[in-house]
Amino acid sequence: MTDALLGVVIALPVIASVVPLVASFWREEIGWYVAVVALVLNAVLIGSVVRSFVSGGILSHEVGGVAVPYGIELALDGLSAPVLVVIAVVSVGTLAYTRTAGPRSNSFYSGYLLLTAGLVGVTVTADVFNLYVFIEITGLGAYALIASGGDGRSAYAALKYLLVGTVGASLYLIGIAYAFVATGTLNMADLSARLADVGYGDTIVLASFAFIIAGLGVKVALFPLHTWQPDAYSASPYGVAGYVSALVSTVAAYALGRVILTVYTPGFLTANPVVSSGLIYFGALSIVAGSVLAVLQTDVRRLLAYSSVSQFGLIVAGFGIGNTASVFGSVVHLFGHAVMKGALFLTAGIIAYRFGVTRLDEYAGVARRVPYAGAAFAVLALSLVGVPPAIGFVGKWYVALGAVRAGETAVAVVIFASTLLTLMYVARLLDRMYYGEAPEAVADGGGGTRVTRGMVALVVLASVAVVALGPSASAVQETLALGEVLGG
Amino acid sequence: MTGIGLFAGHQYQIAFVLLVGVGLYTMIDAKNLVKKVIGLNIFQVGLFLFLVSSGYLAGAGPAIIDGEGRYVNPLPHVLILTAIVVGVSLTALALALIIRVYDEYGTLDEEHIQEVMDGD
Incomplete structure (x- = not known):
């Protein structure tokens, strides 16, 4: 089926991103309204294309x-549809939060719209070079937003991210160049067929794959390529940290999965068992290292950032295993992690705006002072651990199931072990939030004024969603028809 | 094949490897943030050279199709035009960020900035 709306959902935020900048000539702080109109409209259009995918199968547009x-x-197929939906939901949801929490400048919302356009572009493109361009647009948007904190620290974190991220994207481009030299094509489906003709054991094909994995690994922030990520998340404003942590690594991981599964295909992984296990253990290493580093953190934002390193390890391992169950697990976890991690950052923001606390030991007793936000934090964090029936459990379960089916029992063991580590830092934090002795800043109720009911309602809604989506996640497995994506 | 014979006809690939190597080394080794951005540019230029040269065909004309003849592949050129635009935007953003960092810390030396930040 063909659908021209696929182009519109990219073009709309790009065009809208110009409006706040131009509007700055006569009015400040109008960017938020532009962004709301554009992104709500875009979410409706995304809903419409996803619906025609659900009813009519894979969509394509030249x-x-x-x-x-x-x-x-x-x-648009079963791999990209859930990612597109989560972009639509999170981009509108975060706007509801930044209404009061800021930043409020027009240029911020131009960057926000541009970033959204990049994210949507990465998700719907079926051309590997076009993917590079959208990854760089996403990168540019993310660097600019992270620097919107306005202080030197956020500018430095953004610059560090820019340098590392650009090298990552360039390594991906080298991989594309090698694949192009080998085959003479850039379209994903065409490239996939011609790579098979060149031969999966061919040196240039293997080299291109290695460059692509290393390059996107930087963007996903897999251990040991994650060094930009904790600084970037902890130096940016909470609204930005929530948005970037929810979506930027998510679409990079999606791109990684897309390239592994539909360009190189599971056949490539079967033909090169060394590459396949290398990829799986790359993911597994990230799962363990991310969890261990998270346990060691004293700052809540850095803890959440390292936990992402671990969660994306899980997602990449699922793609690397490459059977229907593990890929479905990865897709569910991409979706679930985006909601959980984004909302956790926003909740940490509510607590920070209210009490001015950011460190683990300062969190003592906060949940008793802000019961709704505290409860949302607890539910989201437990979902991150993988407590059933929340969506965090479903993703982990299917990846582990796929690992066992593929005979990679070690990966299932790693997932279980990292769950225990996650439980360790989450339980420690929750114990402090609920049963700790409140320090002065928290005990007197805090002096922050920037927390509105809407912000709290948003994170409570997200925490309800992660629980409610859990049991229904398995039901969409047939709709996504991932077997079709994997060429099975 | 020995000596020069090994390299003949591979000048672009050799330049690609050298430029990418020099660029990456500069990014890692230089303490000055502006030099890191210069390193990034050298790294990207090396990559552009590789892609452009992949479309080259000895003795062929530009792809303005006019009857029979040998033409170079124009696709890599188009790709690199796009990649150059991306590279320029990134450089502009990087320099803007560097100005902000300099305003805040009064230095471009990575180690000094790190010291000041750790002292906070």
């Missing part, structure tokens, strides 16, 4: 009417 494989193709 940009500008230039025939594939010469032109650029946009597509």
Whole structure:
């Protein structure tokens, strides 16, 4: 089925991103309204394309009417549809939060819209070079937003992210260049067929795969390529940290999965068992290292950041295993992690705005002072651990199930062990929040004024969603038809 | 094949490896933030050279199709035009961030900035 709306959902935020900047000439603080109108409209359009995918199967659109494989193709299938939905939901949800929490400048919302356009672009493109361009647009947007904290620390964190992130994207481009030299094409479906013709054991094919994994590994922030990420998350404003942590690594991980599964295909992984186990253990290493580093943190934002390193290890391991169960687990976890981690950062923001506390030991007793936000934090954090029936459990379960089915029992053991580590730092934090002796700043109720009911309602809604989505997640497995994506 | 014979016809690939190596080394080794950005640019230019040269065909003309003949592949050129635009935007953003960092810390030396930040 063809659907021109696939192009519109990218173009709309790009065009809208110009409006706040131009509007700055006569009015400040109008960016938020522009962003709300554009992104709510975009969410409706995304809802419409996802619905036509659900009813009519895989969608595809040739940009500008230039025939594939010469032109650029946009597509929507079972792998990208959930990611597209989560982008639509989180981009609107975070806006509700930044209404009061800020930043409020027009240029911030231009960056926000541009970032959203990049995220949507990465998700729907079916051309590997176009993917590079959208990854860089996403990167540019993310660097600019992280620097919107306005102080030197956030500018430095953004610069560090820019340097490392650009090298990552460039390594991906080298991989693309190698694949292009080997095959002469950039369209994903066409490339996939021609790579098989060149031969999966061919040196240039293997080299291109290695460059792509290393490059996107930087963007996903897998251990040991994660060094930019904790600084970037902890130096940026909470609204930005929530948005970036929820979506930027998510679409990079999606891109990684897309390239592994539909360009190189599971057949490539079967033909090169060394590459396949290398990829799985790369993920497993990240799961363990991320959890261990998270346990060692004293700052709540850094703890959440390192926990992402671990969660994305799980997702990449699921893609690396490459069977239907593990890939479904990865997709569910991509979706679930985005909601959980984004909302956790926003909740940490509520607590920080209210009491001015950011460190673990300062969190003592906060949950008793802000019961709703505290309860939301607890539910989201327990979902992150993987307590059933929350969505965090479903993703982990399917990845572990896929690992056992593929005979990778070690990965299942690693997932279980990291769950215990996650429980360790989450339980310690929750214990302090509920039963700790409140320090002065918390005991007197805090002096922050920037927390509104809407912000609290948003995170409570997110915590209800992660629990409610858990049991229904398995039901969408058939709709996504991932077997079709994997070429099975 | 020995000596120069080994390298003949691979000048672009050799330049690609050298530029990428020099760029990455500069990014890692230089303490000055501006030099790191210069390193990043050298790294990217090396990459662009590799892609552009992949479309090259000895003795072929530009791809303005006019009857029979050998033409170079124009696709890599188009790609690199796009990649150059991306690179320029990144450089501009990086320099803007560097100005902010300099305003705040009064230095561009990575180690000094780290010291000041740890002291906070």
